[in-house]
Amino acid sequence: xxxxxxxxxxxxxxxxxxxxxxxxxxxxxxxxxxxxxxxxxxxxxxxxxxxxxxxxxxxxxxxxxxxxxxxxxxxxxxxxxxxxxxxxxxxxxxxxxxxxxxxxxxxxxxxxxxxxxxxxxxxxxxxxxxxxxxxxxxxxxxxxxxxxxxxxxxxxxxxxxxxxxxxxxxxxxxxxxxxxxxxxxxxxxxxxxxxxxxxxxxxxxxxxxxxxxxxxxxxxxxxxxxxxxxxxxxxxxxxxxxxxxxxxxxxxxxxxxxxxxxxxxxxxxxxxxxxxxxxxxxxxxxxxxxxxxxxxxxxxxxxxxxxxxxxxxxxxxxxxxxxxxxxxxxxxxxxxxxxxxxxxxxxxxxxxxxxxxxxxxxxxxxxxxxxxxxxxxxxxxxxxxxxxxxxxxxxxxxxxxxxxxxxxxxxxxxxxxxxxxxxxxxxxxxxxxxxxxxxxxx
Amino acid sequence: xxxxxxxxxxxxxxxxxxxxxxxxxxxxxxxxxxxxxxxxxxxxxxxxxxxxxxxxxxxxxxxxxxxxxxxxxxxxxxxxxxxxxxxxxxxxxxxxxxxxxxxxxxxxxxxxxxxxxxxxxxxxxxxxxxxxxxxxxxxxxxxxxxxxxxxxxxxxxxxxxxxxxxxxxxxxxxxxxxxxxxxxxxxxxxxxxxxxxxxxxxxxxxxxxxxxxxxxxxxxxxxxxxxxxxxxxxxxxxxxxxxxxxxxxxxxxxxxxx
Ligand code: SF4
Ligand code: SF4
Numbered sequence: 001x002x003x004x005x006x007x008x009x010x011x012x013x014x015x016x017x018x019x020x021x022x023x024x025x026x027x028x029x030x031x032x033x034x035x036x037x038x039x040x041x042x043x044x045x046x047x048x049x050x051x052x053x054x055x056x057x058x059x060x061x062x063x064x065x066x067x068x069x070x071x072x073x074x075x076x077x078x079x080x081x082x083x084x085x086x087x088x089x090x091x092x093x094x095x096x097x098x099x100x101x102x103x104x105x106x107x108x109x110x111x112x113x114x115x116x117x118x119x120x121x122x123x124x125x126x127x128x129x130x131x132x133x134x135x136x137x138x139x140x141x142x143x144x145x146x147x148x149x150x151x152x153x154x155x156x157x158x159x160x161x162x163x164x165x166x167x168x169x170x171x172x173x174x175x176x177x178x179x180x181x182x183x184x185x186x187x188x189x190x191x192x193x194x195x196x197x198x199x200x201x202x203x204x205x206x207x208x209x210x211x212x213x214x215x216x217x218x219x220x221x222x223x224x225x226x227x228x229x230x231x232x233x234x235x236x237x238x239x240x241x242x243x244x245x246x247x248x249x250x251x252x253x254x255x256x257x258x259x260x261x262x263x264x265x266x267x268x269x270x271x272x273x274x275x276x277x278x279x280x281x282x283x284x285x286x287x288x289x290x291x292x293x294x295x296x297x298x299x300x301x302x303x304x305x306x307x308x309x310x311x312x313x314x315x316x317x318x319x320x321x322x323x324x325x326x327x328x329x330x331x332x333x334x335x336x337x338x339x340x341x342x343x344x345x346x347x348x349x350x351x352x353x354x355x356x357x358x359x360x361x362x363x364x365x366x367x368x369x370x371x372x373x374x375x376x377x378x379x380x381x382x383x384x385x386x387x388x389x390x391x392x393x394x395x396x397x398x399x400x401x402x403x404x405x406x407x408x409x410x411x412x413x414x415x416x417x418x419x420x421x422x423x424x425x426x427x428x429x430x431x432x433x434x435x436x437x438x439x440x441x442x
Numbered sequence: 443x444x445x446x447x448x449x450x451x452x453x454x455x456x457x458x459x460x461x462x463x464x465x466x467x468x469x470x471x472x473x474x475x476x477x478x479x480x481x482x483x484x485x486x487x488x489x490x491x492x493x494x495x496x497x498x499x500x501x502x503x504x505x506x507x508x509x510x511x512x513x514x515x516x517x518x519x520x521x522x523x524x525x526x527x528x529x530x531x532x533x534x535x536x537x538x539x540x541x542x543x544x545x546x547x548x549x550x551x552x553x554x555x556x557x558x559x560x561x562x563x564x565x566x567x568x569x570x571x572x573x574x575x576x577x578x579x580x581x582x583x584x585x586x587x588x589x590x591x592x593x594x595x596x597x598x599x600x601x602x603x604x605x606x607x608x609x610x611x612x613x614x615x616x617x618x619x620x621x622x623x624x625x626x627x628x629x630x631x632x633x634x635x636x637x638x639x640x641x642x643x644x645x646x647x648x649x650x651x652x653x654x655x656x657x658x659x660x661x662x663x664x665x666x667x668x669x670x671x672x673x674x675x676x677x678x679x680x681x682x683x684x685x686x687x688x689x690x691x692x693x694x695x696x697x698x699x700x
Contacts, residue, residue, distance in 0.1 A: 061624075255597025256547035260512045264552060267516035273524070290510065319627040319650075324643030375640040378508050378632030380596040384623050400510030413637035414509050421514050425500030425521075427466040427636070435496040437468070437475035438445040438482075 001093065004214075008090035008221075015225045022232040026306060029344040032355060033299035038248040045247045048389065053246040058387040062313070065130075068123035072159065075116035076239065079166075082113055086221055096173075099185040107188030114170065114192040121163045128156050138312035141321075143331040148310055151234050158230070162223040169216025171197035172209045179206060241307035242388045248300055249389035254380045257397060260289065263405075290401025293363035294340045295355065297398060304390040305337035314382035314392055320375040327375040329382035329392035335367035336395060364399065373399050374411055445482055447496035448529045460485070460492040461526070463536040463545060466501050467667030473674065474667035477537050477690045481561055484696060485535075488573040492535075498525050502544040509633035516552070519544070523554035533557045535564050537690070539593035539666045540631070546598070560594055562604040562665050562691055569610050569695070576610055578697030585614045586694070587659035589650070589673060590625035591666035604665050607691050616657040626650045628676075630668035651676025655686065662688045 039045075051057045056073065059066040088097045099106050130136045131152060139149070174197035176184045201209060231237055238245075268274045291297050314329040315321050321328050339362075346360055347353060373396050382392045404410045420429040451458055462485065468478040485492050500522050503515035526534075534556050536542045546558035568574045588608060594600045601622045608615055620626045629639070629646030639645050651673055654662045662677070664670050673688045 253543075253547050253598055255543040255593055257507055259548070259551040260516075263512045264516050264520070267513060267520055271517070271520060273520060289512070317624065319629060319646045320640070320642070322626070323639075323646050323649050325640045326642075327640070371640050374637070375642075376632050377592070377627045377629055377634050377646065379592040379627035381592075381624075381627065384596050397508065397510070400508075401512060402510070404510035405512060410510065411637045414511075414633060417509070417633070417636040418506060418511055418514050421501050421503070421506055421518060425518060426470060427501045427505055428470055430470045432470065433497055434464075434469045434499055435445075435447070435494070437464070437470075437478050438443050438494075440475070441443050441479070 005091070005093045011222075011225060012087075012090065015228060019228050019232075022229065025344055025348070026232050026237070028347075029340040030299050030302045030306060032295050032340055032343055033297045033302040034295075036298040036300055038250070038300060041251055044251055045249075048246045048249055049243055052387070052389055053242045056387070058385075058389075061385075068126050071116065071119035071123040075113070075120035075163075078109070078113050078116055081109055082166075083224060086217070086224075089217075090221065095183050096185055096187065099187055104188065107190065110170070110187060111189075111191045113166070114190055117163045117166050118192055120159065124156050124159045124163070128153070128160075131156075138316045141312065141315060141328055141330070143328055143334055144310070144312075148235065148334070151236075152310070154230070155234060155236050158223055158227055162220060162227075165216045165219035165223060167193060167196065167216070169213055169220060172201055172213035172216060174198070175201050175204070176206070176209050176213060181206060181210075235308065235310045238307050238309040238388055241303065245303055245307040246389050248303065250300075250391065250394075254383050254393075258394075260401075262287070263289070288402070289405035290403070291395070291398035292365060292402045292406070294336055294343065295358075296402070297336070297395060301391075301395050301398075302336060302340050304392075304395075305333050305340060307388050308333040308337065308390055309388070310334065311387070313385040313387065314390070317381040317385040319377055319379055319381065325372075325375040326369070327372045329396075332368060332372070332392045332395055333390060335364065339364055339367060368399065370403060370410070373403070376400075443479055443482060446493045447498070448493045448531075449496065449498065451493045452529060456491070457530070458491045458493040459533065460490055461529075461531045461534045462492050462494050463502075463534050463538075463541050464494055464499060465536060465538040465541040465667070467671075468537050469499070471667060471671070473670060474537075477667060477670070477692060480690065480692045480696060481535070481537055484561075484565065484568070484574060484692060487696070488568050495525060495529075502541045504540040504544045505633040505636060507544075507548070508631070509636075519549060519552050519554075523549055523552055526554060526556065531556060533559070535559050535561055537561045537667065537692075539591045539597075540668070543593045543597050560600065560603075560665070562594070562607055563600070565607045565692060565695060566603045569607060574695070576695055576697075578699065580697045580700050581611070581613060581661060581694060583613075584660040585616055585658060586611070586661045586663050587616050587618055587654050587657045588621075588663045588691075589618070589628065589654060589669055590622060591664065591669050592625075592627050592631050594665055595625055596623060604663075604691050607695065608663060611694060613661075616659055618653045618657055620653065626653065628664075628666075628669040628672035630672045635668055635671070645676075645679075647672035647676040648679050651680055655680060655682060660686060661694070662686065663691050663694060664688060665691055 056066065056070060059069055085098045089095060131139050170190060170193035173184060174190060174193045177186055201212065288296065294302055310330060312330050318327065318329050343358060347358065376396045378393060380393060417427060421427055462481065464478050467474040500518045502522065503518040507515035534545055539560060542558055542560045545556060586608060588605060590601060627646060628650050662673050664673055670688055670690060677683050677686050677688060
């Protein structure tokens with residue numbers, strides 16, 4: 001066993017250890033939310049995963065970013081094969097373990113990865129330019145100041161380094177192969193390193209090449225390891241969570257709000273519509289209605305939040321945001337995630353506290369103001385826009401329910417509306433009979 | 443105008459084919475009352491037997507529910523369902539996408555199961571089947587742009603029926619920059635109709651009206667009484683009420699004499 005192998009194995013074990021801890025925390029944070037069964041109609045759900053997550057259907061509503069994003073996405077999917085080889089090589093101390101056994105197919109796969117990586121490189125540069133030079137407006141909202149913008153750039157730089165590593169590794173390898181050095185099996189003619197290698201390093205000494213190849217290999221691997229550990233603290237979890245998130249997305253028509261059974265039963269007994277009147281007595285317990293905190297939301301709302309990549313397509317389509325109101329559906333998702341993470345951290349520090357008894361005196365309303373949730377027109381534009389089927393509206397409505405039903409507050413102008421509805425059955429207080437309109441001709 | 447109520451029909455031993463759900467706007471708002479009467483005209487012309495609930499109808503509860511007031515929603519919804527079920531109503535047509543959405547998608551969970559259609563769907567089938575024809579040429583040569591309401595469009599995926607209805611006219615139809623699933627809200631939904639906008643740069647209806655005016659259209663066609671109010675106010679805010687009119691699609695099909 002050589003020193004490289006030992007370092008690799010130690011690194012690998014640490015990465016596995018750290019990521020198990022980090023990812024179980026994300027899992028726990030998602031389950032801070034309430035239970036909700038979302039497993040009906042598996043066929044339709046699978047179709048969503050295939051079309052929306054794998055097929056990127058919603059992304060293609062905006063063609064330019066979609067096509068560049070697709071390059072990175074495809075490169076990401078395919079490099080997993082190469083990553084497998086890196087792991088095998090790392091453990092065994094071999095070099096390019098799959099090259100000999102796979103033969104021509106190996107050349108094909110690595111060649112394809114090279115082409116996709118080159119496209120991904122272009123995409124990465126384009127994305128950095130869009131953010132830093134062109135300053136595309138949807139990345140410049142207040143909620144993006146500070147960490148979120150840095151986070152996005154860190155990921156783009158990591159992608160850049162990864163691709164740089166791949167090409168350094170392959171290019172040096174190609175030249176080494178041409179010199180018939182032992183231990184560098186023939187990879188066939190690679191579409192990019194095949195000419196890039198000889199062009200860049202054709203005249204370099206063999207020792208330099210061996211070093212460059214190892215540098216590329218370690219860089220590639222370290223970036224991948226770094227990425228795995230970085231993902232759970234970044235907005236980039238969507239690369240995994242897009243799949244479950246589209247699977248568990250709600251299937252009802254977007255206009256349909258969830259029924260509140262408790263209140264329905266209470267009102268039924270008030271109106272004398274139940275046989276067994278008085279069986280539901282809510283007044284005794286003073287229950288909380290709606291959502292004041294992430295623990296009142298469904299686990300799916302929190303999964304939504306961790307799946308959000310902060311792309312801002314929702315906010316870009318939001319009529320309230322477009323006209324300068326504070327509401328931004330992306331911010332709603334970021335606030336929910338940050339709050340879930342905050343509770344998660346507190347629970348980690350005090351493992352003896354159970355979620356049921358957790359109280360840090362804070363809730364979602366410390367992050368999301370009434371002004372924001374009042375500005376929503378329930379237009380579903382954000383829901384429609386999200387490429388991974390996140391639903392910010394559902395959270396806004398649950399917070400409105402809390403405000404009205406539990407706090408008995410909310411916009412003062414709504415009070416006469418509620419009163420009129422309750423007393424006269426009409427949304428406006430009007431002196432006319434409901435059928436007055438029939439008494440006139442056009 | 444004679445419109446029978448369910449109570450009158452049942453008393454006469456009749457069961458109408460269709461219930462016309464008028465809604466609060468269609469009942470009380472001056473401008474929307476015209477749309478209600480227009481639908482009656484259409485139903486009569488197609489010889490469809492129908493009735494309204496009349497004074498037994500209540501608000502569906504949509505604005506209360508979206509404001510967060512589930513109690514008020516349940517009170518109204520449960521009473522409406524009781525009334526509808528007593529009259530054994532099966533099929534409902536409504537001129538309001540909010541009523542449409544609530545009746546169709548939200549009443550089933552409370553025990554109200556009906557076939558619900560919006561009047562743009564009804565208009566489409568009546569025109570396609572030749573049971574009604576376009577009447578009048580008051581709007582000859584005028585350019586029309588169609589504004590998608592959120593509750594017919596994104597909330598229920600109905601984008602084509604209203605456009606198909608307009609295709610029966612000879613007029614040129616132009617699309618706004620944001621249309622169909624990307625159509626911009628008029629600003630009224632989610633109980634916004636009953637409160638002032640939050641502080642911001644602009645009112646939502648003004649933003650949408652500007653977009654409609656940018657198409658150069660003479661007529662903004664809507665399918666929702668609240669969009670009607672919002673777009674009409676927007677046109678006034680832009681001082682274009684002399685040259686640009688807002689109509690419900692039904693008013694473009696059976697046109698009033700000038
Ligand atoms: S539903 Fe609300 S938050 Fe979403 S786009 Fe419409 S107004 Fe904005
Ligand atoms: S909710 Fe969806 S559309 Fe909005 S920022 Fe997140 S990923 Fe993008």
